[in-house]
Amino acid sequence: MLKSMGLTSVDELFDVIPAEKRYPALELPPPLSEIEVRRLLAGLAERNADLEHYSSFLGAGSYHHFVPSVVDHVISRGEFYTAYTPYQPEVSQGTLTAIYEFQTMVCALTGMDVANASMYDGATALAEAGLMAARVTRRDKLVVASTIPPRYRQVLRTYTQGMSMEIVEVGRSDDGTVDSSEVETLLDDTSAALMIQHPNFLGCLENLEPLSELAHTVGALLVVCADPIALGLFKAPGDCGADIVVGEGQCLGNPPSYGGPYVGLFSCRQKYVRQMPGRLVGATTDAQGRRGFVLTMQPREQHIRREKATSNICTNEALVALAACTYLAVLGKQGLRKVAELCYHKAHYAAERIADLPGYERLFGGFFKEFSIRTPVPAARVNDLLWERGIIGGYELAKGYPELADCLLFCVTEMHTRAQIDNLVEALEEVGKQG
């Protein structure tokens, strides 16, 4: 090959690189065979306490839900996972069709008119929703519920730090929902959006309609960050006045995977579609009238509009969206509702039993699959003692809410059996006495 190219050594191709910088020594571990790499990685994996060995009651943005086998089968097909962004539609109809189906099902869940092909995750979807609301309204103030996950609010601040935007946070009422009288005070004619989560980070179900009225009265948008599993059971935010609905789609057919890859859901009303970030797939036809799908409305995007684009987003989370698409297809209308009902009933059973224990108190009002519990001993201590019993406990709310020290957020899903819940309750009873 070298000879045919008139070269004596491949090094000649690198003459352009400053000689003193060329071929640096790299201190890297020596290469390993496939057997050795797998052994090494298996060893690292074994040092992690996984959710198949331990019953876990952690949620708070990442969820352990059932993943039917067919999901991993689909996303393991090389034709899907070794392709790239479908720039050439004639040889990408598999990916494009699946994205169109994904967009359709996200709309079905959220009650919105249009959904995009996906965002990085729930946190960045929320941040981009804030930016989009500012573009739509040409205003720069965001009124943000403090019951949006602390991390999501931080990401929103990271994303907006280079722009002249004002972010104000709204507190919560005694029942854990957003304080609507404070919302009314903070919203004004400079507000681009009211941003809330439903169910919120503390587990509480929000009442969306009155909040949408408050937002719309001053010409602001209502942005809702929703749990898509909850949307199997509860009203679509689009039917309650939301203008942009985003969410974390990991729970739809994807493992927790230590925080990623996840997928952001992003949907909105039709009239705002040209301000949407991210990729969109649309249906069209070829010269023979055959239906096909293409990336469309690309003039919003960075490769066309450059610095005037709606976002810099490019590659995002297509394969995770495909998993969500397959999950929603196989669960379907009845299955998703059933998953949501199982979560609801099991979580309520757990909450009721824990609240009956001496020293434990359930905080706040109506909830879905997560609930806040005040513990009789410090929350971190409760978790340590649960761990001694082989249980991964709840999320320590003090991390994001100093006033909720001694509170744990427990998550119960369809993955928990009654025996596991009873086991947790017994352990908490012992911990309460022991602590």
Next chain:
Amino acid sequence: MVPLLFELSSPGRVGCRLPELDVPEAVLPDSLLRDQLPLPELTEREVAQHFTLLSQLNYSVDTGFYPLGSCTMKYNPKMHEEVARYRGFAQIHPWQDESRVQGALRLMYELQEQLAEITGLPAVCLQPVAGAHGELTGMLIIRAYHLERGDASRKVVLVPDSAHGTNPATAAMCGYEVVTVPSDERGNIDVRELHRVADETVAGLMLTNPNTLGLFEEHILEVADIVHGIGGLIYCDGANLNALLGIAKPGDLGTDVLHLNLHKTFSTPHGGGGPGGGGTAVTEDLSPFLPVPVVAGRRANSADGEGAEYYLDYDRPLSIGPVSGFYGNFGVMVKAYAYLRSLGQEGLREVSENAVLNANYLLQGLEGWYDLPYDRPCMHECVFSGKAQAKLGVHTIDIAKRLIDLGFHPPTVYFPLIVDEALMIEPTETESLETLDSFVAAMRQIAEEAKTQPEQVCGAPRTTPVGRLDEVAAARKPDLRWHG
């Protein structure tokens, strides 16, 4: 045509059996419940068949040559898929106590260290989940750096005219005004122009090196000196790092901030458009500004890392803040780590040598058949122009579609914008001589057809499930979801 899920749906079908409720029913809040959920109703068999049929409509690296320029569509070892699914990686929760996920944290820490070594930039954060996300992180770091020094006057970011569109879009998201710098006749950034626009209002230069013409910046050290001389920083777009592994460290070439594409360079599959991985590497001076948390380690008792303790470091007061929900695309990091442990130093250098060798082989094979706007050895990809064919009425889009009929995925087309009728070809290191030869033969055949039977090219593709689709109609009357 494969029917859509919604067209296959039939009332009452279920694809997945769930357990019966084993606890007492709670009262549901009627007023909050939805009355309809318009999802499809299908059996598992129908779902499996549907997506299998869809998969067969895709072209992929597993099925053929995919020389999509700037995307580094290399073959990724299958082992990566298996190890990322180990339950000790896939089934761990991001809020678990750090002491119970030491294997995951160690993997992330060591990956950071190895990427720092490869890039010559000592501090790495793996939290960004895609290239453009890494860019945003990098440019916010540059902004934070200037502000921390009390310098709020830098409002401009310089971007070469050959840059990826994400670069100017990212600069704009950080509140910067974009000033475009032209390229010179050899495809480098124009140093005289750079001198002219470089002043104290400039926060930094966003540079891709090798650039999107597939060319190494010949004056890279001078460019870095100019920008540093006016107090600006160099942001390097790492999309093209596949040319430089073990060949040169971006940090040695004056780069202050670099984003990585784990899904391009470090052999994690592209997934049809993600998930990617976009770590950001910076100099020591910039490390305080990295997103929180960064994975940190406490000293080991032995040289092999045994006994060390790893943790998430949130105590970074100058940080730009987190850029995503957790710690980045961990599943992607597992694959990149497996790749690096498989290669070592020599293996890595061979990757880049072969990537560059393959690209130059194609360059030579197609020179004379297509117009070559910058005639010098390329790095990992080469850029041709189809302008000679365009004069015959055969445009680059036609050449791309004809390649499909001949069994290949087209190169990146119409990019970079500074080349008319651009064809950007990146073969990667994993392709055989036979594959390269057959691609060259196909491209030559098309060049011949453009002269002798242009209708053969312009009517392509003919072998695909659908022909060229009406994109104008798709954009004018958007149909973005199934309505029934």
